[in-house]
Amino acid sequence: MIKKLLSGIDWMRDTFSPYANHMIFIVIFSSALISVAVQGQQGEAQLSAILIENVNIFDGKKDAIKANRHVLLVNQQIEKISDKAIPYQGDVVRIDATGYTLMPGLIESHGHLSMVDTLNNLKHHYDWVDIGVRQAAMAKSWLLDGFTTVRDVGGPTMGLKRSIDAGIVQGPRIYPSGAFISQTSGHGDIRERSDRHPSIDRVQDEHLQRLGYYYIADGIPQVLAATRANLRNGATQIKIMAGGGNGSEFDPIDSLQFRPEEIRAIVNAAKDWDTYVAAHVFYPDQINRFIDAGGMSIEHAPAIDEATMKKVVTKGVFLSMQMNGLSKELKDSPFNPPYAKAGIVAIQKDASNFVALVKKYKPKMVFATDALGDRDTQTKQRRFELYERARVFGNFETLKSATSVAGELMRLTNRRNPYKLGKLGVVEEGAYADLLIVAGNPLADISLLGANKAWIKAEAPQPVETIKVIIKDGKVIKNALRNRNESQ
Incomplete structure (x- = not known):
């Protein structure tokens, strides 16, 4: 040479x-x-082996703890789990986890990592540099709270994902949707009255539209173009607005959005790339229109009725609903814009059967926060979501929704899945080494993961000291336990 x-x-x-x-x-x-x-x-490569010894395991699937196990991680995956000591030849990082619990890294299934402040600040006061720096800080805060994966369902986070995957900044794995797709005067059309229409007037006045937060698309040619543009930019799934919302000023909350043929066109374009579509929906007619067109993930859906819930379960559709959306704290939040409160009151009244229907039919429900705002605001909201969900559905169902069920949803991206090496959300041989070690049993005490009864009035977030170890992709992100490098 x-x-x-x-x-x-x-x-x-x-x-x-x-x-x-x-x-x-x-x-x-x-x-x-x-x-x-x-x-x-x-x-x-020589130092990429981690041996976790004498640890209890919650595997993400069963409401049980396996006591006193040994787990070998090699490169990015879990190579071996045993109830006996595991011999390993070569350099290895040993972590003595006696009395602690090993569990899958948590998965957020409805995140907005690019919504780094209030909508007003984003629209009028931040340029792309402001947003990019805050995205990086936001991503790190999610990871340090134990969330090793985030499905981002609206906003320009492809660059953030690439930077995390390249090791430039710390953060969770990201499954990005790209710009959310909205009809004119849909939930994603956040223009002011004075902003011109991008198709009718041929001008993009609105700042966030120029930055790629959303597309306004009407008719089959435009919705196909928007879908394909997101896929071209690296979207792993597509997110559309198929019903009204509280955070948008010019669409009634009960309005049906996108015609059936438009939704079918989007779904088929996503299927052509071997992935799926998620939709913002609240009411049964919105949900049914979307599911009948082939949609596979309903976002929110608090006012779902019994017949529609049966259809969701029969078709294997995933349900991504944030429980903070039904809480008194949301209604009283000072962060709500003036036009949102009436819609919040209406939807919470119409959602009175939601919890009972979930408990009765047990859909594939994933953990979701729909957190918006700056880093501390999102941290407070996700910690409250852990508490509130556990209060309503119990610790195990909450943890399962944030681990194995969410991991199944991530795999729905099929050939668009950027992380094909192993499963996410489970502790089993061959799965990705995305793991937490917790000081105690989270099945018995959800506060070990930072769950907090307080939300808006909570004190400034501090690190979750009971999350002792965070491992992502086989690399130690945090280790507050004694460890050493050894050769055997």
Whole structure:
């Protein structure tokens, strides 16, 4: 190899004599960097084994704890789980977790990592640099609360995902939807009255539309173009607005949005890429129109009725509902815009059967916060969501919704899944090494994961000290337990 390098240097000197010294320096310097990089990669490969010893396990699927197990992580995956000590030849990081609980990293299934402040600030006061820096800080805060995966259902987070995957910033795995797709005067059309229409007036006045937060699309050609644009940019699933909402000013909360043929066009375009569509919906007619068109993930759906819930279960559709949306705290929140309160009161009244229907029919319900706002605001909301969901459905159902059930939803992306190596949301051999070690049993005490009864009036968030270890992709993000490097 050295002879080839020297031969190449001689050829360069003869051919490009005026610039030869500069080019020789570049070649030698680049070769040195490549050599260091290769050595670094080899070194990381040798030190990529983690052995967790004497730990109790919640596997994400069963309401039970397996006591005193040993778990070997190699590279990105769980290689072996045993009730006996695991011998390992080579360098290994040992973590003695006696008395602690190992569990899957948590999964948020309805996140908005690009909604880094109030809508007013985003629209009028932030440029892309402000938003990008805050996204990175937001992502890290989710990871340090034990969330190793976030399905982002609206906003420009593809660049954040790429930066996290490349190791540039810390954060969870992201399943991005890209710009949410809305009809004119739909839940995603957040223009002011004075903003012109991008298709009718051929002008994009609105700041967030220019930044890729949303597309306004009407008719089959436009909804196909918006869907395909998101897929081109790296969306793993598509998110549409199929009903009215509280956070948008110009669409009634009970309005049906997108015609059936438009929704079918979006669903079929997503299927062509082997993935699925999620939809913002509240009421049965909205939900049924979406499911009948082939949609597979209903977002919110608090006013669902019994017949529709039966259809959801029969068709295997996932339900992503935030329980904070039914709480008194939401109604009294000072962060609500003036036009939102009436809609909140109406939807909470119409959602009186939601909890009973979920308990009766047991749909595939995933953990969701729909958290909006700055880093501390989102942290408070997700910790309250853990508490409120556990209060209503119990600790196990809450943890299962944030682990194995959510992991199943992530796999619905099929060939668009950016993380194909193993399962997420479970502790089993072959699964991704996205794991938490907790000081105690979270099935008995959900507060070990930061669950907090307070939300809007909660104190400034502090680190969750009972989450002792966070491992993502086989790499230790946080370790407050004694560990050491050893060779066996």
